[in-house]
Amino acid sequence: MLILKDLDDDGWHFATSRASRKGRELAANPQAALNFYWQQQGRQIRVAGGVVELSEAASVSDWHARPGADGSDNADWQLYALRPREIEFWQARHDRRHIRHRFGPESFS
Numbered sequence: 001m002l003i004l005k006d007l008d009d010d011g012w013h014f015a016t017s018r019a020s021r022k023g024r025e026l027a028a029n030p031q032a033a034l035n036f037y038w039q040q041q042g043r044q045i046r047v048a049g050g051v052v053e054l055s056e057a058a059s060v061s062d063w064h065a066r067p068g069a070d071g072s073d074n075a076d077w078q079l080y081a082l083r084p085r086e087i088e089f090w091q092a093r094h095d096r097r098h099i100r101h102r103f104g105p106e107s108f109s
Contacts, residue, residue: 002014002015002016002022003015004034004036005062005079010052010054010081010083011049011051011052011081011082011083011084012034012047012081012082012084013054013079013080013081014034014079014080014082015059015062015063015077015078015079015080016077016078016080017074017076017077017078018076018077018078019076020076023076023078026051026080030050030051030052031048031049031050031051032048032049032051032082033046033047033048034046034047034048034082035047042091042092042093043089043090043091043092044088044089044090045087045088045089045090046086046087046088046090047082047084047086047087047088048082048084048085048086048087049082049083049084049085049086050082050083050085051080051081051082051083052080052081052083053078053079053080054078054079054080054081055079058079059077059078059079060073060077062077062079063077085104085105086102086103086104086105087102087103087107088100088101088102088103089101
């Protein structure tokens with residue numbers, strides 16, 4: 001589980017250590033999906049696409065902005081951006097005929 005840090009023209013930002021399992025998997029296969037789920041509303045958003053590493057300066061800034069930051073550096077900390085190729089909105093229904101809206105690459109141009 002990760003925190004969505006920002007959303008801009010670079011993509012949907014999140015961070016983790018490059019040395020973590022998630023960081024190693026992204027290095028080997030830079031593809032991911034983000035899932036946001038609101039159980040009580042029966043809603044979900046799924047965003048899938050390629051992942052790029054953001055700049056070292058952005059990663060350092062993100063590391064220092066974390067709660068409890070002590071001014072130290074973490075050379076393994078990496079800020080990433082997921083660049084969507086697909087976004088799906090999902091709304092649950094009591095009759096189990098859930099509503100899904102999927103947007104692909106043609107929707108983003």
